[in-house]
Amino acid sequence: MNDVQSKVVVVTGAASGIGREIARAFADRGARLAICDIDGRGLDELQAEVSSAGRRCYQEIVDVAQAGQVEEFCANVYREMGRVDVLVNNAGIACGGRFETVSLDDWQWILGVNLWGVVHGCHFFYPRMIGQGGGGHIINIASAAGLGPFPFMSAYCVTKSAVLAISRTLRAEAALNGIGVSAICPGFVNTNIIGTAKVTCGTRRSSAEELIGTVNRLYGLVGWPPERVARAVVKAVEKDLAVVKVGFETYLVDAIDRLAPRLVDRANRRAFRFGNRWL
Numbered sequence: 001m002n003d004v005q006s007k008v009v010v011v012t013g014a015a016s017g018i019g020r021e022i023a024r025a026f027a028d029r030g031a032r033l034a035i036c037d038i039d040g041r042g043l044d045e046l047q048a049e050v051s052s053a054g055r056r057c058y059q060e061i062v063d064v065a066q067a068g069q070v071e072e073f074c075a076n077v078y079r080e081m082g083r084v085d086v087l088v089n090n091a092g093i094a095c096g097g098r099f100e101t102v103s104l105d106d107w108q109w110i111l112g113v114n115l116w117g118v119v120h121g122c123h124f125f126y127p128r129m130i131g132q133g134g135g136g137h138i139i140n141i142a143s144a145a146g147l148g149p150f151p152f153m154s155a156y157c158v159t160k161s162a163v164l165a166i167s168r169t170l171r172a173e174a175a176l177n178g179i180g181v182s183a184i185c186p187g188f189v190n191t192n193i194i195g196t197a198k199v200t201c202g203t204r205r206s207s208a209e210e211l212i213g214t215v216n217r218l219y220g221l222v223g224w225p226p227e228r229v230a231r232a233v234v235k236a237v238e239k240d241l242a243v244v245k246v247g248f249e250t251y252l253v254d255a256i257d258r259l260a261p262r263l264v265d266r267a268n269r270r271a272f273r274f275g276n277r278w279l
């Protein structure tokens with residue numbers, strides 16, 4: 001898709017961070033938006049901003065973990081906008097902690113949003129995108145954490161590798177219908193994700209709350225601005241890219257995991273011990 005002018009772009013989790021910047025980037029290029037999130041106030045702010053710039057923006061409060069809500073959102077978007085050219089499955093959350101401290105409720109929560117949210121988006125929108133004809137594009141926001149093992153983040157890593165698997169598989173099938181599929185793998189991005197994360201335990205040095213504070217400060221210092229991910233998303237749509245890595249740390253994780261898996265194994269065990277003692 002060379003030009004997104006007047007195309008209809010759906011963004012989930014658009015009230016904050018990466019999703020908000022993706023929505024802004026497409027609106028700046030003349031696209032019409034349909035946005036959803038569980039945060040109604042953030043949606044209102046974005047809608048007001050986009051509408052004041054003369055762009056059409058439909059919004060709805062939707063929990064992407066709930067199939068019925070995504071199904072209804074899809075029906076409403078088609079009723080309001082007539083078609084969907086780009087679907088961005090972005091909504092996501094983070095949950096960290098040693099494996100034995102992550103409850104089954106936590107697993108269900110993160111799988112519900114990060115994995116089922118993407119499944120629901122593809123399940124309800126993709127058949128209608130095929131049916132409308134004229135091609136289109138699906139973007140799924142994965143993560144560097146989907147490309148390699150990150151201790152303390154088992155549940156998050158599981159969801160993001162699954163998103164990568166869905167994206168690569170669907171891409172092969174969707175090409176028949178002229179629909180591109182891309183997985184975007186950002187590294188550290190400076191957003192609210194750590195502030196709203198659930199951390200199920202601390203380290204030897206810090207409580208869970210202190211750990212969130214430390215990681216949040218770290219993201220503030222070294223995290224990429226979310227606009228950088230938004231630019232990568234627009235490029236993925238324009239050039240029909242399969243897997244897009246954002247940030248040198250993501251290239252590093254991917255390269256080392258492929259070229260030296262034993263090194264990753266050793267380094268990860270050391271990193272975990274070090275983090276547990278010093279963070």
Ligand code: NAD
Nearest residue numbers: 013016017018037038063064091092143188189191192193
């Ligand atoms: P963020 O917290 O700033 O934004 C996430 C948005 O998703 C929020 O507006 C939140 O309200 C919304 N959301 C949460 N649960 C939802 C639900 N059940 N239904 C609908 N909306 C929901 O975080 P972000 O960093 O912008 O995260 C966006 C995506 O990028 C996520 O999928 C995340 O996993 C991924 N990602 C983030 C980073 C990072 O370092 N920030 C790195 C790699 C990947």
